[in-house]
Amino acid sequence: MLETLLALLAATVITVPIARRLGVGSIVGYLVAGLAIGPAGLRLVTGVAQIQNVTELGVIMLLFLIGLEIRPHRLWILRKTILGLGFGQMLPSAAILALLGHLAGLAWLVAALIGLGLALSSTAIVLPMLKERSLLSAASGRDAFAVLLFQDMAFIPLVALVPLFGAAHLPSHLPAHLPWLAAGRAVLAVIAILAGGMFLVERIFRLIGGARNPEVFTAMTLLIVIGTAVLAHWSGLSASLGAFMAGALLSDSEFRHAIQADIEPFEGLLLGFFFISVGMSVDVHLLAAQPLTILAAVAAMLAVKALVGFAVSFVKRRNGPTALRFAAALPEGSEFSFVLFGVAVTAGVLPKTTADLATLAVAASMIVTPLIFAAIERLAIPRMGKRPAPADDIASGAPAPVIICGFGRVGQIVGRLLSVRRIPFTALDQNAGQVAFVRRFGARVFFGDPTRLSVLRAAGGDAAQVLVIALDDAEAALKLAELARRYLPHLTILARARNRRHAQLLLDLGVSHIVRETLLSSLKLGEMTLTALDIGAGEAARTVEAFREHDERILTDTRSFAADEGRVIASLQQSIAELQELFEADRR
Template structure:
């Protein structure tokens, strides 16, 4: 009964704290940490068996490593190799050396403890940083990609660090050279067995589970492979995280990869949240209250050292000062793998329990401070430091093409491909620089420019062209182009893409008569396939779709007169639905 009460308390704390933290823009990890602080021994004391919770929550870290391995396909790692190995390797090495030296010479720690502390504090929190960047859509930027590369290297570096940790210990785990060689041999043999066995056994196991047509058996198979590999590797003297990581890499090119990820993510998210809760519960609050200045100074010192290293590496790697500061802000905290490393260091005698507890408290404080610092950076520093220097528009050279395409996304590209196949020249304008660079790699000729500027339309040949295709995704921009074309280039016949009925009405307000609603044709074709699959004759399917299309076009024209009046628009929509129903009923009666 007591165990069930503990589960209820933990779940209630997580359910309350995480939404509150997200509501104020601080992310889920901070909510989990706060929940642990509140319900733990230093808070309300509702949960006291911190050790049991911590052991159970370690599975969350194992599953996180598995998911990292699952995403780490060799091809992806090869593309990111320079940033991962160069920037990530430099960050870990430089930070570990600086922090380790400060720990040894500044704090007087023994060399083994200083080495563990330096490496452990060089790591950042993958579970905290990636959600923060993703929520703000910053992962696609250069600083976001570099931050991800550094985190990826850190996640990889923890594997050999944990494997080599016993070499720093004095607990008798590796007492002599023969014992060391035996331990290395056991580790290498375990890795070889996992790689060979995984290559020949994993896919047959998944095929067998899939053939059972039972989702719970498939999930059980995934968990068996992950946890079984982790336990097997741990039995050979290595870490469970290494085993889980290797299991993920083995499955990274599997056809079951996406299904495996969908099955594991809920477990990983909940257990990793429990891991953060256990960290909050285990925080040495009495020590913090006894020496608040010391521990706050150590946490701030850690973040300043890491930030200085990251800013320097960012500038050396070509990042602007704003991007370097942002990368330093999000990566300056300690990470969850530091807790794992410090705990293992105590078990092998490389650190004392007091040293590990102090280090964990410093990491916890730095993690608590990160969301606040990131919010401050976004509000006050980023607007001043991150200056987007606009890329100059292309100099447009046109040979009198009869067709001008504004917007070369998924719609404009199809128009251009067919025109090219027919030998009809065209000039394409696209204002998204990344899109321009992307389509050019496939041999498309497109100019980087803003089609809402009259001088660029003129330079693109709008005065001599015959047809203007407005294929812009943004409604306001497409309307602006139409207005400019009708005012300055009346010679053009305008054909426009409409995202929806409202967009179509706005285009009709501006005199455009050639309008194509982007989802109508594809939706009708899909509906036709559905009807044929259900057994309707082809001529009946065609008649049904033609009836619907003709009635919908008439309704669109009729609603144009009242589209600014929502009440009348709703009324005409209901009338149109009744009319369409009557048409289909009359059609059935005639047959």
């Protein structure tokens, strides 16, 4: 086992930096590493199946982290996008691929299963590929994620229906294959995950002392991820979907940022090992025996899914670069395709020789797609419209003393004030149109995700003095504050807070310089209202100042029980009464 681990780590260290330097992305490096050290290469690792059982944890952790970023109410808001794009991309792709399979000589049932399996796309390939290029928050990234989430959910009924197709080959006395039993297990698993996420997990974290016991906290976090995955897998659901559900339920937890910090190192390494195992699984002997068949299958799958994806994105009225990125991200097969074909072979629906060919086509497509995507990003996208300078280009200039994260209505005013005093600054924003517009006026603004440490450091985070957090997204602001406090502790952090609760969460992270975005303007408006009612200017100013000081004190005092709505309301009512008594005393 130690020799296997040594080979995996050595291959990672050698191939991934080379792949990144060549501009094709780290995923290609992992896949090439798998080919090099696997059965088809140097044969340093031959037990591919054993490795895959472990490395699939990388996919599970990836979905868990995505769940932490997605609130349940956001999923409800995105339901039309998920269903519309999901059905629009998957069903036409499956139908066309099934038709091509039937024309190639497959029976209709076999062709349908092959078409459905090939229509699935790889979450493990697409999301890291988009994240590496800061495209997850772009329209193409959001659309791709919606399709992948739909496919993860669709995978459940697909696997459940396969035994029904093969029912004629199964003994009638096997109750384990009755669909209502599988459905019952699935419902129980979902209820258990929902109940545990809503009522148990936070209490357990508090019971073990929260993040004050780091090793126990990390063990508990891993237990949640692996436990929900095992429960989902036992019930017949996708293990990664179970982990995603657990992450979504914990997205509102006070521990979510600490959980994310604990999981990310495991997720990155294990996900890399997963890609290595995919590279190892390529059956070179079968490829050598039937090269034209495999080549035709891969070409057909990539072409059909890319064309369907571009058409779906075009119908959604996306621009050319967005539609092209969306289409280029999703043509590969999925890790779930392997599972579906395996279940179909076991059920007697799919011949093993056909399943082997389809599995090889999926593996080959997973290797080819990152290369195609990298080529499109480098050659096609720049010719379709000028893209704002990426954050990696920042390092070419001298570091500025101030970094402004978020260059919207708040960040721009801060930047203009600094410009008046001739103080240089570097700004980061993820709105590509906004960045392109502002850069025309000579501002040092770059396109990039400031919540990524690599981007923050490229922006001069190690040499800067002040970090201004002016992001619209409250969750991203918290993530950035935590990141800066942990890795760039020398920075003075000034943060914009969306509301009282956001301000309290920033205080919990150790950020003391906070401005609530509507407070000062509201106080000024209130002062003007008092003077309009013939209250003297001095008395109005004293009233506003007393209210501000009292409100700041209440903000701090209610931090410990901010989640208890009843206590917060009672505290605010008490503070109003205290202020009234104070003003009455002044009047007397």
